[in-house]
Amino acid sequence: VVESRGGIMDSIQRFSNLPTYLPASPHISNADIFFFLKEANQDIMRNSSLQSRVDSFFIYKAHQPPPPVLNATYGPFSVEQPVPLDLMLTSASFGFTNKFTFNWKLKSHIINSSIYSNKPKIQTLFYIAGKDWDDYDSEEMLPCVKMFAFLESREVVASCRLTGHLGLCVVELELSPSWFSSPPPLFSEETTSLEGITVELFYKIYAVDGECSPEDAKWENNIHAGEENEHQALSAMERIGSIVVYPNQDKLKQSSLRVDENIIIHLPLSPVREGDIVTFHVFLADYSLADQFVLR
Incomplete structure (x- = not known):
């Protein structure tokens, strides 16, 4: 294993006959629908190791029991581990995963x-x-x-x-x-x-x-x-x-001022003093066909 901050492409080309990542095959069982994801602009060195490998996955639909299980095989070897509930898109913290799909x-x-x-x-x-x-x-x-x-x-x-x-x-x-x-x-x-x-x-x-x-x-x-x-x-x-x-x-009754056939403005009836913050509500008439307007 060679670690270098420069010449990455040269190293890959030089040892192109060797795998640049751990050739393990991941799989998810006990899940109806799931996806393995590939990140956009993923770092080329992220999986350039024969000791470890990182894969992203998304379980869209699954039931319990049993929980989804992540399985990885490498030649004659295999390992598996249940997916922790806290990683699932669910309300697991409320304790209802035995009745609902994981992603509810x-x-x-x-x-x-x-x-x-x-x-x-x-x-x-x-x-x-x-x-x-x-x-x-x-x-x-x-x-x-x-x-x-x-x-x-x-x-x-x-x-x-x-x-x-x-x-x-x-x-x-x-x-x-x-x-x-x-x-x-x-x-x-x-x-x-x-x-x-x-x-x-x-x-x-x-x-x-x-x-x-x-x-x-x-x-x-x-x-x-x-x-x-x-x-x-x-x-x-x-x-x-x-x-x-x-x-x-x-106390908030307002009067209506029709600007034209499309625009109606609601004005507060109470007196306005200098420095007050006043809100004017702008409405489109019910029968208006206008899809945009300019407020000046």
């Missing part, structure tokens, strides 16, 4: 990313992506989803259970009106504007002895306070995103 994921969609303090209701759609629905059993118990909304040290929780052939559910929770009843620190004179405040959303999935308890299938709202609860929850959850809570909708 729980995805979320916030239905309304902007709400108002007089109607502080949050709705999020959860659904499963990547599951092998050909093997779906109508009696299969899908896991529960619990969503957490955090505002500073305050927390509200709601749950639902994934159901049906699409494996989906909607979590709905309502923020406590007391969160917005007193101006400090949530809605002060400065924050009572169109900027609103941000509420962070997180989720986790769970089951009790493999099944959701009956009370978890219903809406539940639990108000907690204290930074300790928040830190404990954040450490074991996945982030969904955030929503913005604006002041009372009645």
